[in-house]
Amino acid sequence: MAVAFPLAGRTRAHPVPLAWRTITANRWRLARSSAGIGFAVLLMLAQLGFENAFFNASLQVLRALDGDIFLQSVHKYQFATQDPLPISLLATAKAVPGVASAAPLYADWYDLFWKSPRDGKSYLVRGFAFDPKTPVFTLPDVNAGSAQLQTPGAVLTDRRARRFLGMDQDARQSEINGVKVEIVGQFALGPDFVSDGTVMMSPATFASLMHGAAGNPPGIALGVIKLASGADPNTVLKALRKALPTDIAVMTKDRLIAFERAFQADVSSAGPIFAIGTIVGFVVGMLISYQITFTEVSDQLPQYATLKAIGYPTGYLMRVVLEQAALNAAAGWIPAWLLSLGLYRLIGYIALLPMRMSPGITFISLGLTLGMCLLSAVIAVGRVIRADPAAVF
């Protein structure tokens, strides 16, 4: 009987775990390779975390919206652009069967200057306004404080805003566009890559700050529609499209978020930047991992040649080297993943970014780590393939 694979068949029971033994024999060396590969993994995890945080930051205000269907201008390429719609649309929408409520959300990104209680300077902030009687956010702090927004000049501020805005301080008063405002409460949202902080207020306050005079603001940024219980979203969506002019985009919440994500990923340069950052981490990891595997292989070359001489096929040796690379990948990835949980917290705290570990990041980083280690092992394994069994005599 030809024994094509030495470990197949009878002897499968408990073959000597050569790769495992080799990796674990020298703890100091294992620690070093784990640190080297782990460093590259951490680079990739940081990039993946940043990317995730970037999207989360851009999307978190949309995720916090309390509605089923949304109306905005079809000309908007992202949420943070000014293209107001007439408020009269809401009345039209409300008349559509299955619509329980249609509330306005006013928004501005480029006109509101907030005087920081910290240093007295004025900074651009994002402002949202909604009818305190029909809240449009799911944020509990916002809804709790909304009643107090009825008072003219009353605002809620974001305690997670960037610190130079001073919103985390205990000030009760400040100014927006030179007008005194009363800080009646706080909520937690956080900055994104467009805005450093957010203030919320009533439409009347919003209008007064925008124009310096009381009155209704020029138009709404978003129509927030809630469905009556039992209404079919698709039917209502179609009915709304029919009832409204063609320059109004009617979208479910998922669609609204997907639209925004697509802009951030494809149209803005953010997606490629993080991808390149991840690739740099991958390449650094490959170089480190190649160095490790190359050294391991070189140190054991006489032993590998001996195995060849006594009748092991080259395929077995290649498998051992690849197994070693996979084990090195695991030894680097596990501590780096654990460390990244702390790193994310730290970055989240310092940069006020929503850095969160996700199953997506976990699997992608594990796949990339395995990929870089195996790829470098494939290059290093050439030495084993060329090892001359006659040279051991």
Add this chain to the structure above:
Amino acid sequence: MGAMIAEPSAPAAAPVAAATTEPVVTVDGLNHFYGEGAARNQVLFDNRIEVPPGDLVVMTGPSGAGKTTLLTLIGALRSVQQGRIEVLGRDLSRLSPHGLVEIRREIGFVFQMHNLFDALSAYENVKMAMQLGHQRPDQMRRRGSEILERLGLGHRIDYKPRHLSGGERQRVAIARALVNGPRLVLADEPTAALDRDSTRKVIDLFKAMTIEHDAAIIMVTHDYRIIESADRLVHMVDGRIVSDVVLHDAMRICEFLRAIDLFRTLTPTQLTDVAEKMKKRQYAAGETIIREGEPGEEFFLISDGEVDVVRADHEVARLGRGDFFGEVALISGEPRNATVLATEPLDAFVLGKTDFQSAIETSAPFRDQLYRVYFSRH
């Protein structure tokens, strides 16, 4: 070699069963070259050697003589360039790369460097070889422990090489080579790192392999303790096998030579020199050994069997064990004066013309006596 003469002669070995006398290794007309083109350098020249089962063959010679190259060629670690090598009944030059890998599994290799895996225990290093053999997994531990114990490593079975002495490591490597009970063992200086006691154990195990398993062992060594136990001594110089002496036969030849009147005056050293230069050769029944009228090239001494001496179609003599023939043409320079036929399977020791003549030159009494014998026969 004087030491060999002093040893009591061993009783003749019992004839080995016919089925197992098929040589384990047959090398014929083997040339080998290193490098290519202008840098091509011949390292082996027309080597031939046959190793039957049960033989412990020791190869000696200065470094660079080609011993290791020959060993790696026999071990299927290099591809054959010119000539023929048959190992365990298979022609190496006709084997695919896969076939070469397979045949290596049937050979036990002991390398100069032990090349053990530092990360594996002594037993696991041995198990790496067992995984290639036909050992049942549930028997491996027992078998591995057994062979390590036999080499005096019973208390070191689960030690890593780092915690073993140089000699202990080398013995682990030997255990790895022998654990599958190979029919051929190739070893390069296996006892270089060993003390007297370990060497004894290793030699005992090698000898046991040849006796119990009928294994053939080819070993490069300069360790006289092994040479003493060897069945055969092959000496290489400059890529050529310059002598191939069956040590047991050398003693037998000496006994034969001593029994013959004309050799009685030779000193033991001279006798051994002649014996060492004689090569063993086998003839089938009915085969013509020398033919009347042909030029004489060799001198023959019968080890076993009988021959008829025939002159002009008449049988003139029947010679047997201990008799010799073929010397007349060498001394006189004339063609053969008779034909000699084997009447039954014949073992003979053969001495080439040049060696024969230089032996004659060695000693005047020897020469005188030969001449006397030569003329007394006429």
